[in-house]
Amino acid sequence: MNSNSDLDFLHFGIKSIDAQHQKFLLLLNELRMYNRNGEDNETVGAVIDELKAYTQYHFEIEKRIMTRSGFYELEEHLKQHDLFIQKIDEFKLAYKYQSAALSEQMLTFLQKWFLVHIPEWDQRYVDFIKNKKKNPI
Numbered sequence: 018m019n020s021n022s023d024l025d026f027l028h029f030g031i032k033s034i035d036a037q038h039q040k041f042l043l044l045l046n047e048l049r050m051y052n053r054n055g056e057d058n059e060t061v062g063a064v065i066d067e068l069k070a071y072t073q074y075h076f077e078i079e080k081r082i083m084t085r086s087g088f089y090e091l092e093e094h095l096k097q098h099d100l101f102i103q104k105i106d107e108f109k110l111a112y113k114y115q116s117a118a119l120s121e122q123m124l125t126f127l128q129k130w131f132l133v134h135i136p137e138w139d140q141r142y143v144d145f146i147k148n149k150k151k152n153p154i
């Protein structure tokens with residue numbers, strides 16, 4: 018795999034999870050582009066909905082993986098996920114009622130949150146399951 022990318026820290030070597038993280042960032046970039054291009058509310062609203070649905074799908078898969086492996090930090094991790102979904106809802110509401118250009122600041126917040134969550138939080142369950150595979154009890 019290419020190891021020169023600045024985004025290497027986003028790759029765990031677990032195909033499905035890596036692909037989902039990439040897809041999330043693509044959706045976020047799409048949103049940013051639409052916002053900057055002044056796309057209409059309906060178009061932007063649809064991408065926000067897609068982003069939320071995709072995030073929920075990804076979080077469900079992570080929950081399943083963590084539950085199955087008996088990950089020690091499951092509850093705290095799920096709380097982080099819930100907070101993020103709330104942020105997307107706040108974002109959608111703010112967009113709807115401002116009915117103006119999406120706040121660049123909010124998009125940056127969502128992106129930063131995700132880029133911190135992956136190496137800090139997701140990394141721990143990935144290490145846990147990799148370690149469990151290596152040292153089965």
Ligand SMILES: [Fe+2]
Pocket residue numbers: 038075079135139
């Ligand atoms: Fe994740």
Ligand SMILES: [Fe+2]
Pocket residue numbers: 079094098134138139
């Ligand atoms: Fe996560």
